[in-house]
Amino acid sequence: MKYLQQIILYTAITVIVILAGVYFLKAEGTKEQELQVTMVYPKLKTVAPFVLGEGEKTFTQEYFKDHWTLVFFGYTYCPDICPTTMSALKNFYQKLPQEIQEKTQVLLVSVDPERDNAEQLANYANAFHADFDATTGSHEALHKFSRDFGAIYAKSGEGDDYLVDHTGKVFLIDPLSRRYAFINKSMDDPSMGYEYNIEAMLSDYLAILEQN
Incomplete structure (x- = not known):
């Protein structure tokens, strides 16, 4: 028994x-x-060492440490997705509580180094928000950096008015310099085109911070 x-x-x-x-x-x-528009990576991979920019405006892996960083690949001559995405990031950032803003960075990485110099990039990013950063580098450095994110870009067209096709996602890096997630436009509403669902972005981001 x-x-x-x-x-x-x-x-x-x-x-x-x-x-x-x-x-x-x-x-x-x-x-x-x-999470509505954010996809968390199943494995968190540390961003490989990199150097972008130059002089006092040099960006390295250290830039990501101790902050959550939203990275977007684009360029200042971009006619559509770049200004739309930068505006979305501005609206998103402005809606964050002050204490969360202080933990959050936005970085535009230009994939058009021939036309985007440091001053032009700074003016472009700051036109959306004074806290936003922007940088670029040689194509060798950019290809290495973008591939580490799973992003691609390629020049399209000839002459001075060429375009640059590029990945349009916003990538989220955690304070340990790891690729944490990427943010997409609405996954349920293809009609939104380049538009981002700001409220969904905010909800996802605050949920991620709460879990971390």
């Missing part, structure tokens, strides 16, 4: 552990499903 009671007890404990594990996994899944 005692042996049977032990078996029943062990079985009950095993069932409880399994159910607790299932509940935990479901809870974790629920947290992920709550």
